Amino acid sequence: MTSFPDLDATPVLVVDTDVLERNLTRMARSADARGLHLRPHVKTHKCVEIARRQLAAGARGLTVATVSEAEVFADAGADDLFVAYPLWVDAARGARLRALAARVRLTVGVESTAGVRALTAHAGTGVGVLVEIDSGHHRTGVPPERAGAVAAAARDEDLEVLGVFTFPGHSYGPGVPPVAAAEESVALAAAAASLRAVGIEPAVISGGSSPTVMIETPTEATELRPGVYVFGDAQQLELEAITEQDLALTALATVVSARGDVVVLDAGSKILGADRASWATGYGRILGTPDARIVALSEHHATVQWPGHTSPPALGERVRVVPNHACNAVNLVDELVAVSGDAVVGKWPVAARGCTT
Amino acid sequence: MTSFPDLDATPVLVVDTDVLERNLTRMARSADARGLHLRPHVKTHKCVEIARRQLAAGARGLTVATVSEAEVFADAGADDLFVAYPLWVDAARGARLRALAARVRLTVGVESTAGVRALTAHAGTGVGVLVEIDSGHHRTGVPPERAGAVAAAARDEDLEVLGVFTFPGHSYGPGVPPVAAAEESVALAAAAASLRAVGIEPAVISGGSSPTVMIETPTEATELRPGVYVFGDAQQLELEAITEQDLALTALATVVSARGDVVVLDAGSKILGADRASWATGYGRILGTPDARIVALSEHHATVQWPGHTSPPALGERVRVVPNHACNAVNLVDELVAVSGDAVVGKWPVAARGCTT
Numbered sequence: 001m002t003s004f005p006d007l008d009a010t011p012v013l014v015v016d017t018d019v020l021e022r023n024l025t026r027m028a029r030s031a032d033a034r035g036l037h038l039r040p041h042v043k044t045h046k047c048v049e050i051a052r053r054q055l056a057a058g059a060r061g062l063t064v065a066t067v068s069e070a071e072v073f074a075d076a077g078a079d080d081l082f083v084a085y086p087l088w089v090d091a092a093r094g095a096r097l098r099a100l101a102a103r104v105r106l107t108v109g110v111e112s113t114a115g116v117r118a119l120t121a122h123a124g125t126g127v128g129v130l131v132e133i134d135s136g137h138h139r140t141g142v143p144p145e146r147a148g149a150v151a152a153a154a155r156d157e158d159l160e161v162l163g164v165f166t167f168p169g170h171s172y173g174p175g176v177p178p179v180a181a182a183e184e185s186v187a188l189a190a191a192a193a194s195l196r197a198v199g200i201e202p203a204v205i206s207g208g209s210s211p212t213v214m215i216e217t218p219t220e221a222t223e224l225r226p227g228v229y230v231f232g233d234a235q236q237l238e239l240e241a242i243t244e245q246d247l248a249l250t251a252l253a254t255v256v257s258a259r260g261d262v263v264v265l266d267a268g269s270k271i272l273g274a275d276r277a278s279w280a281t282g283y284g285r286i287l288g289t290p291d292a293r294i295v296a297l298s299e300h301h302a303t304v305q306w307p308g309h310t311s312p313p314a315l316g317e318r319v320r321v322v323p324n325h326a327c328n329a330v331n332l333v334d335e336l337v338a339v340s341g342d343a344v345v346g347k348w349p350v351a352a353r354g355c356t357t
Numbered sequence: 358m359t360s361f362p363d364l365d366a367t368p369v370l371v372v373d374t375d376v377l378e379r380n381l382t383r384m385a386r387s388a389d390a391r392g393l394h395l396r397p398h399v400k401t402h403k404c405v406e407i408a409r410r411q412l413a414a415g416a417r418g419l420t421v422a423t424v425s426e427a428e429v430f431a432d433a434g435a436d437d438l439f440v441a442y443p444l445w446v447d448a449a450r451g452a453r454l455r456a457l458a459a460r461v462r463l464t465v466g467v468e469s470t471a472g473v474r475a476l477t478a479h480a481g482t483g484v485g486v487l488v489e490i491d492s493g494h495h496r497t498g499v500p501p502e503r504a505g506a507v508a509a510a511a512r513d514e515d516l517e518v519l520g521v522f523t524f525p526g527h528s529y530g531p532g533v534p535p536v537a538a539a540e541e542s543v544a545l546a547a548a549a550a551s552l553r554a555v556g557i558e559p560a561v562i563s564g565g566s567s568p569t570v571m572i573e574t575p576t577e578a579t580e581l582r583p584g585v586y587v588f589g590d591a592q593q594l595e596l597e598a599i600t601e602q603d604l605a606l607t608a609l610a611t612v613v614s615a616r617g618d619v620v621v622l623d624a625g626s627k628i629l630g631a632d633r634a635s636w637a638t639g640y641g642r643i644l645g646t647p648d649a650r651i652v653a654l655s656e657h658h659a660t661v662q663w664p665g666h667t668s669p670p671a672l673g674e675r676v677r678v679v680p681n682h683a684c685n686a687v688n689l690v691d692e693l694v695a696v697s698g699d700a701v702v703g704k705w706p707v708a709a710r711g712c713t714t
Contacts, residue, residue: 008449
């Protein structure tokens with residue numbers, strides 16, 4: 001088991017740069033082969049070094065979740081940013097959006113007439129918009145057939161309406177990705193038709209989640225916005241969106257307690273995150289031991305049931321834990337340790353860690 | 358609903374300093390009335406300002422989870438620290454423990470003979486130890502009757518054995534706290550007897566979790582180590598360990614989407630944490646609206662089902678969300694906004710945020 005002798009403390013998050021590069025290249029090529037622009041969601045890694053690699057691999061711009069994430073990546077030189085969120089814009093946020101729009105190509109999400117009016121009232125008309133539609137996740141976004149009404153309201157406020165976007169987050173369930181991908185495709189086509197019905201030709205029709213993005217190309221889509229594909233995680237593995245060879249992010253952990261087939265690691269929810277979907281088989285996975293299960297998780301303890309057919313690691317041994325949800329794990333640390341094989345090749349700051357506003 | 362006009366961005370974590378002081382005082386008085394020392398666990402708040410208030414209210418020292426937390430609080434002037442964790446000590450961690458022990462009174466947890474030997478091999482004998490016992494949580498710690506064997510091994514290595522400790526974490530379940538408190542009491546007494554049987558009189562017999570700490574005084578206990586009591590959280594509320602009036606920590610959030618009785622807030626798992634125990638009724642609670650339920654949580658969205666008998670907040674309105682687990686929420690931010698009523702009275706750095714090692 002890889003032990004990373006250069007690292008003298010656990011738990012830390014480690015990125016396998018060889019796997020990372022493979023993941024980046026594969027997604028870039030896949031989008032290219034389908035004639036789609038790739039605008040990866042950087043909320044997964046929050047890391048300038050990785051965003052630069054995504055742009056170098058052909059990404060047309062970056063997706064962010066918050067204005068403060070946009071500020072970090074603009075500071076790092078990104079020049080085309082989409083805030084994929086139905087921002088509520090008040091005076092303070094409006095001022096920040098104006099400042100951003102003065103230096104980058106900036107697009108934000110809208111999903112209500114009231115939201116459109118708050119945006120123009122406080123941020124002016126220098127920001128492009130995409131109308132968010134609900135393709136089945138039932139979180140934010142209007143029904144596809146109502147996208148035209150929101151788009152028309154934005155046009156009436158002199159905003160540039162670029163098109164529509166959705167996040168098929170309901171893809172996160174065993175067996176569900178193909179269904180969600182099909183629903184996304186129908187919804188995006190309906191939303192595009194809804195814009196055309198009010199005289200707006202959508203230049204951008206944007207979709208994609210990591211579980212669905214390789215399955216099917218949404219009808220009429222122009223752009224994909226996957227996030228987790230850079231690292232993979234235990235959720236993607238259990239959804240069969242990836243295989244173990246695609247896992248680039250792990251928490252290096254040490255065995256601190258061992259009794260029979262049960263070991264306790266020093267990696268808990270403060271390095272892995274506390275995510276556990278109803279369908280997940282545990283609180284994460286152990287790299288190289290697919291049958292081990294993390295049966296309990298506290299802030300600084302992972303209790304692991306080791307499979308009977310292999311010997312569990314001994315006290316003081318190191319193992320690599322795959323978080324359930326990469327995005328929340330990365331947001332817990334100030335830096336990622338970049339490795340190649342057993343060697344540390346860099347420390348990458350998580351520049352947008354904690355950027356919630 | 359309190360809107361904090363001084364705060365120009367959401368989501369942020371807000372601490373009601375009046376409630377905080379009440380919580381600190383109540384616990385300090387309760388411990389004092391029972392003749393117990395209070396050594397609060399600072400992993401909950403990771404905040405020097407709050408630790409100072411705990412010490413001013415009579416705490417005998419602080420409990421931490423990691424060596425890096427100990428380093429932060431030692432830097433801030435704390436002089437008596439207990440690392441309540443069965444550390445695996447290698448050369449690097451041993452050097453850090455030696456440096457700490459040279460400037461503070463330092464105690465650490467042990468639960469195996471191998472762990473004791475690794476500690477002395479790398480950190481020497483300047484660190485005191487408490488033997489961790491399992492009082493029913495089944496995470497780390499030896500069975501109570503085996504505490505004496507670990508204690509004797511530590512004594513044989515010339516370590517100062519101060520006593521025993523446990524964390525009755527199995528108290529986290531509806532109706533369970535009284536049972537867990539009783540089991541803790543029996544286990545601590547048995548562990549103390551086990552030490553006496555090898556000729557060691559325990560000076561410290563340490564227990565306590567926030568759900569159990571007010572219920573029953575463990576037989577023979579000398580010390581309590583609650584953490585969450587400073588803030589309370591939705592878990593403590595649902596366990597009936599506290600009432601809504603005891604909640605000091607909330608995430609100030611804005612409504613970004615509203616449809617009928619369902620509203621979506623901008624506070625997701627990146628400010629609240631993703632904790633959701635199997636028995637929890639949702640992903641957190643809404644302060645002042647006990648019947649509202651957070652039915653879904655993404656990184657930047659909380660989907661809230663508002664109760665039919667009250668009007669849901671409108672787009673752009675602010676609400677306060679109570680995290681399920683205060684410790685993981687605080688660890689997501691760089692600072693806590695301290696308020697009194699509707700006024701901001703300070704910004705408190707989360708000095709030990711991300712201190713996992």
